[in-house]
Amino acid sequence: MFRLALSRLGTSRLRTALTMLGVIIGVASVVALVGVGQGATGGITARLQGLGTNLLTISPGAARTGFTRGAAGSSNTLTQEDATALAALSGIAAVEPEVSSSGFVVAGSQNTTTTVLGTTPAYPEVRAFTIADGTFFNQASVDHSLRVVVLGATTATDLGLTSSAIGQTITIGGVPFQLVGILQAKGSTGPVSQDDQAIIPITTARAYFSGGDKVRTIGVSVADANQIELAKATITTTLQARHGVTASALDFSIADQAQLLSTFSSVGATLALLLGGIASISLLVGGIGIMNIMLVSVRERTREIGIRKAIGARGRDILAQFLIEALTISLIGGIIGIAVGLTISVLISTVAGWAIVFSPVTILLAVFFSLAVGVIFGVLPARQAARLDPIVALRYE
Amino acid sequence: MTAVPLAPELLVGTPLIELRGVTRVYSTGRLEVPALRGVDVDVWPGEFVAIIGHSGSGKTTLMNIIGCLDRPTDGTYRIAGEDVSSFDDDGLARIRSRTIGFVFQNYNLLPRTSALENVATPLLYQGVGRRERLERAKAPLERLGLGDRLTHEPSELSGGQQQRVAIARALVTEPALILADEPTGNLDTASGEEVMAILHELNDEGRTIVLITHEAEVAAKAQRQIHVRDGMIVS
Ligand SMILES: Nc1ncnc2c1ncn2[C@@H]1O[C@H](COP(=O)(O)OP(=O)(O)O)[C@@H](O)[C@H]1O
Ligand SMILES: [Mg+2]
Numbered sequence: 001m002f003r004l005a006l007s008r009l010g011t012s013r014l015r016t017a018l019t020m021l022g023v024i025i026g027v028a029s030v031v032a033l034v035g036v037g038q039g040a041t042g043g044i045t046a047r048l049q050g051l052g053t054n055l056l057t058i059s060p061g062a063a064r065t066g067f068t069r070g071a072a073g074s075s076n077t078l079t080q081e082d083a084t085a086l087a088a089l090s091g092i093a094a095v096e097p098e099v100s101s102s103g104f105v106v107a108g109s110q111n112t113t114t115t116v117l118g119t120t121p122a123y124p125e126v127r128a129f130t131i132a133d134g135t136f137f138n139q140a141s142v143d144h145s146l147r148v149v150v151l152g153a154t155t156a157t158d159l160g161l162t163s164s165a166i167g168q169t170i171t172i173g174g175v176p177f178q179l180v181g182i183l184q185a186k187g188s189t190g191p192v193s194q195d196d197q198a199i200i201p202i203t204t205a206r207a208y209f210s211g212g213d214k215v216r217t218i219g220v221s222v223a224d225a226n227q228i229e230l231a232k233a234t235i236t237t238t239l240q241a242r243h244g245v246t247a248s249a250l251d252f253s254i255a256d257q258a259q260l261l262s263t264f265s266s267v268g269a270t271l272a273l274l275l276g277g278i279a280s281i282s283l284l285v286g287g288i289g290i291m292n293i294m295l296v297s298v299r300e301r302t303r304e305i306g307i308r309k310a311i312g313a314r315g316r317d318i319l320a321q322f323l324i325e326a327l328t329i330s331l332i333g334g335i336i337g338i339a340v341g342l343t344i345s346v347l348i349s350t351v352a353g354w355a356i357v358f359s360p361v362t363i364l365l366a367v368f369f370s371l372a373v374g375v376i377f378g379v380l381p382a383r384q385a386a387r388l389d390p391i392v393a394l395r396y397e
Numbered sequence: 398m399t400a401v402p403l404a405p406e407l408l409v410g411t412p413l414i415e416l417r418g419v420t421r422v423y424s425t426g427r428l429e430v431p432a433l434r435g436v437d438v439d440v441w442p443g444e445f446v447a448i449i450g451h452s453g454s455g456k457t458t459l460m461n462i463i464g465c466l467d468r469p470t471d472g473t474y475r476i477a478g479e480d481v482s483s484f485d486d487d488g489l490a491r492i493r494s495r496t497i498g499f500v501f502q503n504y505n506l507l508p509r510t511s512a513l514e515n516v517a518t519p520l521l522y523q524g525v526g527r528r529e530r531l532e533r534a535k536a537p538l539e540r541l542g543l544g545d546r547l548t549h550e551p552s553e554l555s556g557g558q559q560q561r562v563a564i565a566r567a568l569v570t571e572p573a574l575i576l577a578d579e580p581t582g583n584l585d586t587a588s589g590e591e592v593m594a595i596l597h598e599l600n601d602e603g604r605t606i607v608l609i610t611h612e613a614e615v616a617a618k619a620q621r622q623i624h625v626r627d628g629m630i631v632s
Contacts, residue, residue, distance in 0.1 A: 011509050307505045310466060311566065312494025312522035314487045361553070390466045394505070 005325040016329060023333030023373065024340060026283030027366050031341025033275035034362050035346050041268025043354030047186065048261050053372075054093070055126060056220040056232060057255045058086075058239070077243060077251040078215045080202075085238060086220060091231050093223040096122040097215040099205050105198055107159040107170040107179075108210050114155050115197040116172055118205020126219040133163035134181035137201055144352075145203040149177040153185035154195040172198055207343045228256055280369075286333070287373035294326050294381035305385050306393025319386035326378025327371060334370025338363055412476040413574060413605050414440040414463055419472035421458050421628075432458040434628040435472070440607060442573065445600040447608045447616035450625035456609045457578055459625065463607060464497050464576045465489045477573065494522050498567025502579035504550040504559040506566075512538060513547040516566045523570065539564035541595065557588030564595055575599060578609045593618060 009016040060077045083097035096119050103116035123129070137148045146230050149172065151161065159170070161179065169176050179199065185195050206212070222231040232254050236247075245251050298305070304317055342358070349356045420607050421433040432455045440446050450456050461467035462474060465481060466489075474481045476492060486491065498519075499505075517534035525533070538547060541561040551559050560580060563596050577596065581589035593615065600606045608619055616622050625630045 303505075304507055307507060308518070308522075309490065310464070310493060310499050310505070311519040312490055312570070314490040314522070316487075317522055391461050394466070394501075 005328045006322060009328060012193070015293060017291050020329050020333040020336070022286035022289035023283070023370055024286075024337040026279070026286035026373075027334045027337025027370050028341035028344065029279040029282050030276055030369070031338050031362060031366050032344035032348070033279045034272055035341065035345025035357060035359070037268070037272030037275045037349065038359060038362075039345060039349040039354040040353070041272060042357055043349075043352065044268065045261060045265060046355070047255060048264060054222045054225050054228070055128070055257050056222060056228070056235065058218040058220065058235065058254070059253050060214075060216075061251065061253065068394055078218055080213045080215060082239060082242060083218050084216060085242060086218065086235060089231075089234055089238060091227050091234065092220055093222050094122040094125045094221040096120045096126045096219045097202060098123075098217045098219065099202060099210050099214075100216050101205070101209045103172045103198060103209065104174075105155065105159065105170060105172050107165070107168070110159045112155060112158040114152075114158075116205065116209055117197050117199045118210070119199060120202055122221075123199065123219070126221040130184040132182050132184040133351050134166040134322055136181050142201040142203050145207050146201060147175060147204055147208075148179040148180045148201065149179045150183060150199040151179065152183050152193070152195040152197040152199070155198055156182045158196075164309040172200070173209065174397070182382040199260065204339075228258065232376060234257065281370060283373060287330075287377040289375065290326055290329055291377035291381060293329075294322060294378055295384070297325070298322065298381045298385040301385075301394040302388060302393045305388050306390050309388070309390035312393065315386040318388075319382045322382035322385045323375065323378050326382065327374040330370045330374030330378070331367075334367055334373075337370065338366050341366070407442075410442075411475075412439040413442045413477055414438060414607070415445075415473075415475040415478075416462070416469075417473045419462060419469040419474060421455075421462060421467070422470045432628050433462070433469075436625075436628070436630055438463075438623060438630065440574075440605060442605055443598070443600075443603055444593070445606045445608070445620045447610060447619035447622045448625060449610055449613065449616040449622055452611055454625045455628040456611070456625055458628075460576055460578045460607070460609050464499060465492045490522075494519065495570065496573050498570065498572040498575045500560070500563050500567050500575065500577035500580045502582040504551070504556075504563045506559055506562055508552070509550055510544060511548045511550055512554065512562045512565075513552070515562055516569050519566060519570045534565075534569055537568040538562070541565050555588070556584050557591060560584060560588070560592050561595070564592070570597070572604075574605045574607065576607050578611075580608070581610070581612070581615060589615075 018102055057076065060067070078097070080097055083095050086092060087095040099118040101116050102113060104113050105111060120142055121136055121138055124131065131150075132153065134150070137146070140146070141148050149170065151159070156162070156165075159172075161168070161182065163182070165179055166181065168179050170179055171177065183195070183199075202215075220235065224230055235254060236250070239252055240247065240250065243251055274329060308321075346356055398558070416436055416438040417434045419433055419438075420431065423430040423432055436459065438459075448456055448459060451492070458467070462469055465476070465484075468482065468489075476496065481492070493499075509516065510518075513531060513534050514537055517521075517530040520530040520533060535544075537549065538544060541564060543558065543561055543565065546554060546558060546562075549558075551562070554562065561582075564580075580592050580596070584592060596606055596608065597618065606619075608615070612615050
């Protein structure tokens with residue numbers, strides 16, 4: 001029976017190929033999009049982990065005031081002293097307060113506008129950065145408000161600066177700074193790149209760009225990743241006491257990476273599902289293509305069906321013949337589609353630098369779905385063929 | 398007319414085919430076309446019967462009913478003693494598969510399929526395995542002088558050859574009854590006589606043959622003639 005189907009399909013190769021193409025495109029896009037979705041999720045998750053799993057980020061303003069929060073400055077409740085107090089707590093490895101503003105940076109003939117971040121030497125440790133060239137500025141630079149700068153990888157590239165530029169002078173907002181280091185790139189984790197910033201001592205930032213003793217964010221590195229919850233509780237108690245607020249009216253919030261990670265993973269899963277869903281529509285279209293061609297085929301071969309019935313074929317023999325034809329198209333199309341889809345997702349993952357996700361479940365599902373498409377869309381034409389009245393079929397011209 | 402006397406043992410027992418008061422009315426939209434109007438036919442095992450009548454007299458309709466491709470609107474039909482009205486579609490297919498071999502006017506071979514595969518196909522529907530099918534299909538083809546045409550497709554064969562392939566296909570299941578509807582209708586005289594000779598040979602071997610024709614000289618070669626006119630048997 002299978003041999004019969006193959007030889008039948010062989011006699012109208014172009015038509016079979018075109019019908020199969022519909023299934024190939026459908027299956028390939030499902031496999032590729034699901035693969036890309038998983039790859040993207042995996043890639044971004046890996047980068048989020050690169051942010052430092054021990055990292056707690058304290059921001060001003062209670063989380064529950066949510067969308068009604070005022071301008072950032074108006075709710076600036078965190079201070080340099082808060083940061084100092086937190087650093088003294090046990091279980092805390094490092095603390096770095098941050099202030100930030102936007103700045104126009106010029107290096108020779110190149111210029112760019114970027115985030116100017118004022119912080120302390122704890123920054124690389126807390127934010128899990130490594131230094132690519134030069135060094136990070138030290139505590140003395142902070143104590144003396146030195147005009148030294150460490151550039152993010154992207155900013156350095158934008159300004160055409162490489163390792164040979166360490167020691168060179170660049171200007172930020174017209175103020176000259178000495179370039180002391182360039183950070184290793186981390187890759188983008190969202191619209192704001194961590195690699196696009198100019199980092200200067202927090203005291204220097206206060207002196208030249210943002211006055212006052214308020215800080216935008218305090219980054220805390222917890223000594224033991226298993227003690228994150230305990231650390232959060234200790235920090236909350238400490239800041240509550242310092243700010244004189246009750247537990248029900250906190251004027252700060254603490255975000256941890258684990259929370260962000262799990263949020264992102266679920267978003268990623270939804271994304272993969274959504275992409276797969278969209279791609280299934282093309283699989284559906286491929287299925288309709290099979291049904292269309294099978295209906296035409298049944299009509300064209302009405303006489304053949306009549307002959308087969310006359311020489312002893314039962315309805316179910318004819319049904320099987322046409323179903324197997326539809327299944328053959330969809331299965332071969334499915335297998336080719338999987339190969340094409342995997343190739344596409346490997347290519348995209350390679351270009352984007354994600355780990356290649358090879359999921360046997362996706363492959364099995366794709367095979368299953370292409371077979372299902374063959375059955376669902378093949379059964380109607382096959383039943384039509386099986387039910388043909390032999391005398392009507394034999395008279396058909 | 399060559400009146401071959403029937404062997405007496407064939408006249409006892411049950412007829413292979415027994416039609417009683419069979420009618421067949423085609424409903425085409427509002428129109429009711431009575432193609433058969435109360436037909437009684439008996440065919441005994443080993444007979445060579447010709448059904449003769451003008452075009453439109455109901456011959457093909459009669460053959461379809463005898464061949465279990467169609468059911469009577471009214472009346473009863475027994476084949477080998479069994480009432481056909483008690484069978485469902487699969488039951489009819491089974492009778493066609495085991496008991497009847499068809500030879501059509503326009504050959505009705507499967508297109509783009511070799512002579513050997515064509516002859517082997519009825520065995521497919523008996524559940525015979527592929528190797529045995531092809532093996533068994535060779536014998537009737539060789540017998541009918543087509544041993545060197547096994548791989549030819551119908552389009553590569555002459556009308557006479559195609560009809561011989563069709564006869565081989567009818568024979569491969571060793572059916573009790575061969576039903577031939579105007580088997581010489583599309584053939585030149587020489588090929589037509591060849592086909593008739595084959596049918597007579599098969600009859601001599603004991604196979605029952607029902608031949609449908611509108612040509613008196615073809616019918617004349619049968620043992621017995623049944624004349625049909627306007628859906629009724631006239632003699
Ligand atoms: N499927 C059908 N639907 C309607 N009328 C039919 C059908 N088949 C045959 N007829 C009519 O029944 C009559 C007998 O036809 P048929 O048995 O084919 O005659 P013959 O084979 O002797 O030429 C004709 O009038 C024909 O038009
Ligand atoms: Mg006719």
